[in-house]
Amino acid sequence: MTLFANANIADAVTFTTKGADWKTPWENRSLSTTFSTGRRYGDVYGFVTDRLFQKEDFVYDADGNFVQTDIIYNGTSKRTNVLAGPNPVYQTYFEDGNQTLLISPGDVKFVDVNGDGYIDAGNGTNGNPGDRVVVGNITPRYDFGFRFGGEFKGFDLSVFLQGVGKRSIWGSGQARYSGILFERRRYAFRNRQKLLERRPYRCFLS
Numbered sequence: 001m002t003l004f005a006n007a008n009i010a011d012a013v014t015f016t017t018k019g020a021d022w023k024t025p026w027e028n029r030s031l032s033t034t035f036s037t038g039r040r041y042g043d044v045y046g047f048v049t050d051r052l053f054q055k056e057d058f059v060y061d062a063d064g065n066f067v068q069t070d071i072i073y074n075g076t077s078k079r080t081n082v083l084a085g086p087n088p089v090y091q092t093y094f095e096d097g098n099q100t101l102l103i104s105p106g107d108v109k110f111v112d113v114n115g116d117g118y119i120d121a122g123n124g125t126n127g128n129p130g131d132r133v134v135v136g137n138i139t140p141r142y143d144f145g146f147r148f149g150g151e152f153k154g155f156d157l158s159v160f161l162q163g164v165g166k167r168s169i170w171g172s173g174q175a176r177y178s179g180i181l182f183e184r185r186r187y188a189f190r191n192r193q194k195l196l197e198r199r200p201y202r203c204f205l206s
Contacts, residue, residue, distance in 0.1 A: 001151070001152040001153075002150055002151045002152075003148075003149075003150040004147075004149060004150065005146075005149075006146075006147050007144070007145065007146045007147070008144065008145050009142060009143065009144040009145075009165075010142075011141055011142050011143070013040060013041075013139065014040065014041035014139065015038075015039070015040050015041070016035045016036060016037055016038065016039060016040075016041060017037070017038075018037055019033065019035040019036050019037040020035065021036055021037055022037040024037075026038060026127070027125060027126050028125055028127060029125060029126050030124055031124050031126065031129060031132070032124060036126075039126075040137065041139065042137040042138040042139035043134045043136075043137050044134065044135055044136045044137060044138060044168070045129060045132040045133065045134060045135065046135040046136075047110040047111070047119065047131055047132055047135075048110060048113060048131070048133060049108055049109070049110060050109045050110060050111050051109050052105075052106055052108060052109060053103065053104065053105050053106060053107050053108075053109050055105045056084065057083055057085075057105070058081050058082065058083060058084060058104070059082040059084050066081040066082070067081070067082045068080060068081055068082060069082050071090050073090070073092060073118050074120075076092075076097075077097075078092040078095055078097040079097070079099065080092050080095060080103060081102060081103060081104060087117065089112045089117055089118065089119060090117070090118055090119070091107075091109075091110060091118075091119040093118070093119055093120040093121065094119075110131065111131065113130075113131040113132075114130065114131055119131050136168035137168055138167075138168055138169070140164045140166075140167045141164070141165060141166040141167070142164065142166055143162075143163075143164055143165070144162065144164075145160070145162040145163075146161045146162070147159065147160045147161075
C-alpha cells in the first residue's frame with residue numbers, strides 16, 4: 001500500500017512603482033487609476049459605515065413630521081431632514097435634492113473621516129479623497145492546493161482540492177446583498193413602521 005500527500009500555498013501583493021501617472025504630483029493622482037504610481041494594486045476606496053440612522057437622530061415637528069432645512073455644500077443647495085444633536089454630520093452627497101433620495105431612519109450612517117461635518121468623496125484624488133479610505137483589496141490572497149491519495153492492490157485514489165484563502169468583492173451596479181436588506185428589515189420590524197428599501201449602488205464585501 002502506498003500513500004501520498006502534498007500541499008502548496010502562494011500569496012502576492014502588487015505595488016505600482018511607475019504608472020502612467022508618474023509625472024502627476026502624488027496629491028493629484030486619481031483614486032480611480034488602476035495602476036497608480038506609489039499605490040497598491042486592487043485597493044478599494046469606500047466610506048466607513050458607522051450604523052443605521054435611528055428615529056432619534058432626526059428632528060420632528062408637533063405633528064411628527066420631519067423638520068427640513070437647506071444645506072449648502074460645495075456650492076450646491078439641497079433640502080434635507082434636520083439631524084438632531086449639536087454637531088450633526090450631513091450626508092446630502094447621497095441625496096438627489098428632489099426629495100426622492102432622502103436620508104431618513106434606517107439608512108446607513110457613515111463616519112466623518114476628515115471631520116469637516118459632511119460626508120462626501122472629495123475630488124477623488126490622493127490629496128482629497130473626502131471621507132473615503134481603503135476598505136479592502138480585490139486581489140485574491142493565499143491561493144492554496146492540497147493533493148492526497150493512495151494505491152492498494154491495483155486500485156488507486158487521488159483527491160485534489162484548491163481554493164483562495166481570502167477574496168474581497170467590490171459589487172458594482174444596482175446590487176442587492178441579503179445582509180444589507182436583512183439589517184434594514186430588522187430595523188423596520190423593530191420600529192413598526194413602513195421602510196423603503198433603497199438599493200445600494202455599490203457594496204463591498206470582505
